[in-house]
Amino acid sequence: MLSFGDVPQMLRTLQPDNPVYCIYPLVYRRTTQRFIEGFPGRVLYAVKANNHPLVLRALLDAGIRDFDCASLVEIEEVRALSQDAVCYLMNPVRIRNAARIAQQEHGVRHFVVDNPSGLEALLTEIDPGKSIVFARMAVHHETASFDLSTKFGAKPDEIESLLRTIADAGAEPALAFNVGSVVMSPDAFVHAMDTARTVLEQIPFRVRLVDIGGGYPKSYPGFAAPPLEDYFAAIREGVQLPLTEDGELLAEPGRALSARGMSAVVQVLLRKDDRLYLNDGMYGAFWDLRYKLQKRYPARVFRGDKPLQDSTRAFRLYGPSCDSGDFLPGLVELPDSIDVGDHIEFGSIGAYSLSGRTDFNGFYSDTVVQIESSEALPPA
Numbered sequence: 001m002l003s004f005g006d007v008p009q010m011l012r013t014l015q016p017d018n019p020v021y022c023i024y025p026l027v028y029r030r031t032t033q034r035f036i037e038g039f040p041g042r043v044l045y046a047v048k049a050n051n052h053p054l055v056l057r058a059l060l061d062a063g064i065r066d067f068d069c070a071s072l073v074e075i076e077e078v079r080a081l082s083q084d085a086v087c088y089l090m091n092p093v094r095i096r097n098a099a100r101i102a103q104q105e106h107g108v109r110h111f112v113v114d115n116p117s118g119l120e121a122l123l124t125e126i127d128p129g130k131s132i133v134f135a136r137m138a139v140h141h142e143t144a145s146f147d148l149s150t151k152f153g154a155k156p157d158e159i160e161s162l163l164r165t166i167a168d169a170g171a172e173p174a175l176a177f178n179v180g181s182v183v184m185s186p187d188a189f190v191h192a193m194d195t196a197r198t199v200l201e202q203i204p205f206r207v208r209l210v211d212i213g214g215g216y217p218k219s220y221p222g223f224a225a226p227p228l229e230d231y232f233a234a235i236r237e238g239v240q241l242p243l244t245e246d247g248e249l250l251a252e253p254g255r256a257l258s259a260r261g262m263s264a265v266v267q268v269l270l271r272k273d274d275r276l277y278l279n280d281g282m283y284g285a286f287w288d289l290r291y292k293l294q295k296r297y298p299a300r301v302f303r304g305d306k307p308l309q310d311s312t313r314a315f316r317l318y319g320p321s322c323d324s325g326d327f328l329p330g331l332v333e334l335p336d337s338i339d340v341g342d343h344i345e346f347g348s349i350g351a352y353s354l355s356g357r358t359d360f361n362g363f364y365s366d367t368v369v370q371i372e373s374s375e376a377l378p379p380a
């Protein structure tokens with residue numbers, strides 16, 4: 001693993017022609033500890049946001065023990081780094097036999113279903129006496145930028161019978177929901193928890209665990225999200241759920257833990273007036289921008305290993321592939337004198353970047369390095 005004190009040192013040493021993904025473990029640690037301290041319950045990391053071993057390692061070091069996995073492969077990635085890690089298989093859609101192998105080989109106990117046929121299939125693979133099965137409830141709120149309730153989740157009035165069937169099969173019943181992703185209002189969680197309370201008050205037994213999902217947003221330039229503390233306060237104070245005495249809330253943040261501590265250092269390959277062509281684009285680390293929630297990442301420019309400072313102008317940025325749609329949305333203010341060979345560092349790019357990049361058109365970099373500095377871009 002290549003490790004550097006800071007980005008200028010990396011640039012001096014590697015003089016990279018391909019994108020370099022820079023992981024700041026100390027920033028991951030700080031971001032994660034803040035979440036663990038603030039959230040009134042247990043924090044599971046949603047592995048799909050960034051499954052790079054360096055990121056998983058940094059989260060383990062920060063005190064994360066629980067991992068929200070969607071597949072056997074994600075479970076294996078976590079277990080390769082830690083035998084103590086607790087992996088949850090939290091996808092209502094599973095490859096056949098994945099749950100069986102997850103339980104037998106990795107001791108996985110937590111699963112999720114959102115309808116009776118999914119539960120029936122799950123029960124053929126697991127030992128219910130050793131299992132906790134969440135019934136996932138569909139909830140939606142207009143401030144969620146992505147509505148996940150159209151794909152997953154049983155209607156609130158179907159949850160009671162699902163929980164009952166889980167309990168009758170001998171597994172521990174629990175409740176899960178996911179408000180959406182990039183949820184812009186803390187009220188969305190309160191609203192969903194209120195629906196959960198109504199459901200839980202109607203059933204004749206108490207559940208111990210309620211998983212309130214992920215979706216905590218991250219601010220980007222020109223895209224201001226409420227601070228995490230507002231979400232924690234709303235969740236702590238909003239709704240009292242009727243749980244067992246040892247009841248616990250679970251959160252599954254992905255973006256909120258993974259965004260801040262990674263940057264992508266890319267190179268300018270071609271300049272045409274106010275258009276720049278880069279060695280990374282929408283098929284690479286920038287793919288999350290296709291959802292147009294935020295338009296850009298914090299950026300700074302280097303010529304060699306020196307910051308390039310100059311009056312700025314707005315540039316349109318293109319990726320390297322032959323697809324005319326391969327450009328970053330919006331315009332980015334960069335130094336006017338930027339030119340071929342210069343490098344741009346884009347900060348806060350750790351969420352949904354590495355984990356979904358492709359090798360379309362032959363453009364792919366797997367240069368991932370560690371940066372020891374405790375200050376990522378932008379400065380905290």
Ligand SMILES: *Cc1c(COP(=O)(O)O)cnc(C)c1O
Pocket residue numbers: 046048049068090178180181182213214215216252253254255256
């Ligand atoms: C993707 C996902 C998450 C993480 O979402 P973020 O918006 O990154 O916090 C959490 N839970 C479930 C079920 C998911 O599908």
